[in-house]
Amino acid sequence: MRYDLTQVEAWITEGSRVLDLGCGDGSFLDRLQRTRRVRGLGLELDPQNLIAATRLGVDIVQQDMDQGLSNFPDNSFDIVVLAHALQVLNRPDQVLRDMVRIGNEAVVTFPNFGHWRCRLHLGLQGRMPVSEVLPYRWFDTPNIHFCTVRDFEALCHELNIEIIDRDMVSGTATQLFKQWFPNLFASTAIYRIRACAAS
Amino acid sequence: MGTPGDIGIVTPVQLRFDDVLTLTSGKTLSGFELTMESYGVLNEDRSNAVLVCHALSGNHHAAGRHSPADRKAGWWDLHIGPGKAIDTDRFHVVCINNIGGCDGSSGPNTSNPETGEVWGPEFPQVAVEDWVHTQVLLADRLGIDIWAAVVGGSLGGMQALYWATQYPDRVRNCVAMAAAPWLTAQNIAFNEIARQAILADPDWLSGQYQRQSATPTRGLSLARMVGHLTYMSADGMSDRFGRDVRDRPLDAADDQETVFQVESYLRYQGQQFSTRFDANTYLLMTRALDRFDITAGFGGSLKAAMAATRSRMLIVSFSSDWRFSPARSRELVDALLAADRPVTYAEIQTDAGHDAFLLDEPGYTDLFQAWMARVAI
Numbered sequence: 001m002r003y004d005l006t007q008v009e010a011w012i013t014e015g016s017r018v019l020d021l022g023c024g025d026g027s028f029l030d031r032l033q034r035t036r037r038v039r040g041l042g043l044e045l046d047p048q049n050l051i052a053a054t055r056l057g058v059d060i061v062q063q064d065m066d067q068g069l070s071n072f073p074d075n076s077f078d079i080v081v082l083a084h085a086l087q088v089l090n091r092p093d094q095v096l097r098d099m100v101r102i103g104n105e106a107v108v109t110f111p112n113f114g115h116w117r118c119r120l121h122l123g124l125q126g127r128m129p130v131s132e133v134l135p136y137r138w139f140d141t142p143n144i145h146f147c148t149v150r151d152f153e154a155l156c157h158e159l160n161i162e163i164i165d166r167d168m169v170s171g172t173a174t175q176l177f178k179q180w181f182p183n184l185f186a187s188t189a190i191y192r193i194r195a196c197a198a199s
Numbered sequence: 200m201g202t203p204g205d206i207g208i209v210t211p212v213q214l215r216f217d218d219v220l221t222l223t224s225g226k227t228l229s230g231f232e233l234t235m236e237s238y239g240v241l242n243e244d245r246s247n248a249v250l251v252c253h254a255l256s257g258n259h260h261a262a263g264r265h266s267p268a269d270r271k272a273g274w275w276d277l278h279i280g281p282g283k284a285i286d287t288d289r290f291h292v293v294c295i296n297n298i299g300g301c302d303g304s305s306g307p308n309t310s311n312p313e314t315g316e317v318w319g320p321e322f323p324q325v326a327v328e329d330w331v332h333t334q335v336l337l338a339d340r341l342g343i344d345i346w347a348a349v350v351g352g353s354l355g356g357m358q359a360l361y362w363a364t365q366y367p368d369r370v371r372n373c374v375a376m377a378a379a380p381w382l383t384a385q386n387i388a389f390n391e392i393a394r395q396a397i398l399a400d401p402d403w404l405s406g407q408y409q410r411q412s413a414t415p416t417r418g419l420s421l422a423r424m425v426g427h428l429t430y431m432s433a434d435g436m437s438d439r440f441g442r443d444v445r446d447r448p449l450d451a452a453d454d455q456e457t458v459f460q461v462e463s464y465l466r467y468q469g470q471q472f473s474t475r476f477d478a479n480t481y482l483l484m485t486r487a488l489d490r491f492d493i494t495a496g497f498g499g500s501l502k503a504a505m506a507a508t509r510s511r512m513l514i515v516s517f518s519s520d521w522r523f524s525p526a527r528s529r530e531l532v533d534a535l536l537a538a539d540r541p542v543t544y545a546e547i548q549t550d551a552g553h554d555a556f557l558l559d560e561p562g563y564t565d566l567f568q569a570w571m572a573r574v575a576i
Binding site: 017039041047048050051054055057059060061062063071072073076 | 539
């Protein structure tokens with residue numbers, strides 16, 4: 001399992017109600033249903049993923065997040081997950097706002113565009129980064145809204161979203177540095193957030 | 200999952216119920232008959248029974264053939280059979296002709312036991328609620344306390360939804376395809392045009408046509424042509440017929456002849472239908488459809504209706520269906536989500552329109568099969 005999902009799993013409590021936005025083939029929810037006995041619901045667009053999740057016995061609703069999530073009531077889930085999908089959304093800010101409205105908590109994971117490799121690529125070559133993790137070129141990429149760790153935290157502040165916890169994924173050589181300079185050394189950022197109580 | 204196979208030869212059975220049936224209209228039937236087909240073996244626990252509900256023009260003959268010479272199999276043969284979505288190797292499948300129908304169950308073309316005469320237009324108006332009520336009596340007769348699943352498309356989907364809201368403890372899984380919580384003004388308008396076509400036929404004879412050995416075939420044909428049009432999509436029709444003309448140049452056309460392929464097709468559909476369907480039944484069925492509202496009994500709240508269900512739900516819509524559009528299925532899904540009920544929803548991309556639920560569309564058959572495979576028995 002991808003490291004970011006291992007971390008997300010650790011944050012999910014037994015028996016909770018989980019909404020997984022862009023749940024793919026449903027295998028993560030399937031795992032949570034077994035390891036955490038969650039009541040899961042996935043959101044997806046791709047018909048093949050719909051079939052795959054259904055085969056696993058995961059409930060899944062075909063819906064486009066970019067068209068809004070207003071059909072989900074406030075606080076109808078314990079936790080709303082958005083794993084590696086923030087950067088493909090038309091309006092990540094609106095989805096984040098909905099996530100903390102629908103869920104008591106939300107978990108977001110995204111590739112950190114502030115990672116030193118990205119900076120090096122852009123800084124030295126003057127070209128948009130292409131890597132194993134992000135293999136697309138600038139014109140054909142579904143990843144239309146990259147952000148950095150600092151960008152994300154600034155947006156949370158703006159949206160009155162409280163950061164409960166965060167974790168960073170990095171290469172083994174830079175394990176130590178990521179704690180002090182996450183924006184430079186984290187390849188993937190994982191955030192646990194909720195709406196500010198005062199808001 | 201094995202290679203999907205055929206059910207083979209099936210034989211309908213006739214069941215007599217002597218209970219007095221009080222209909223939602225307040226009228227009563229002193230007894231009634233149901234024509235039923237069933238496929239697959241009922242297990243010892245009676246826990247593998249699936250009820251299939253038919254739509255407007257359907258009947259009990261959902262799968263298989265009545266004789267080897269039958270040209271066509273039952274109306275949902277693509278999805279019912281060994282290794283198919285409703286797998287008869289796992290499930291015991293039950294399908295009846297609803298009362299008011301014209302294929303064997305008590306209806307306008309059967310005789311009124313009190314007079315010995317054919318019912319004709321005197322057969323009382325029935326409602327979706329009455330159909331489900333008779334299906335409940337059937338389940339009691341068969342010793343099926345809980346259906347593993349109640350499944351239907353279009354008007355059949357509405358029966359499945361009604362089961363799930365009114366008999367939540369008797370439905371473990373519910374499938375509603377190309378359905379809606381109630382009909383829109385446009386839906387009702389099309390049904391009214393169809394009814395008026397029948398009523399305007401000189402052979403209608405105030406509904407007493409059968410006693411006078413007449414059949415309002417022109418009216419019934421026209422009703423079917425209008426109905427059939429609403430089951431297809433504009434793109435689907437363009438692909439299939441375009442502006443193709445039949446067999447002679449356009450300028451030689453006579454007003455009274457069919458010129459375009461689409462005209463010929465619709466006339467054929469109408470004609471076929473008028474030889475197999477009963478006009479009084481068509482009026483009853485469309486009125487039942489018009490009057491259906493899943494929120495009746497729930498203060499008009501769709502959320503309250505869905506909150507009453509206890510089944511796993513599968514809701515499926517078809518992108519080009521404009522009779523019961525995907526937006527109508529979304530209403531059901533959103534109400535289920537608001538009520539915190541488990542639901543799976545898919546909008547199948549197709550240009551086959553409303554009738555797509557009867558077909559084998561990419562992404563549809565596999566999803567239906569995957570979902571039914573998770574139905575515990």
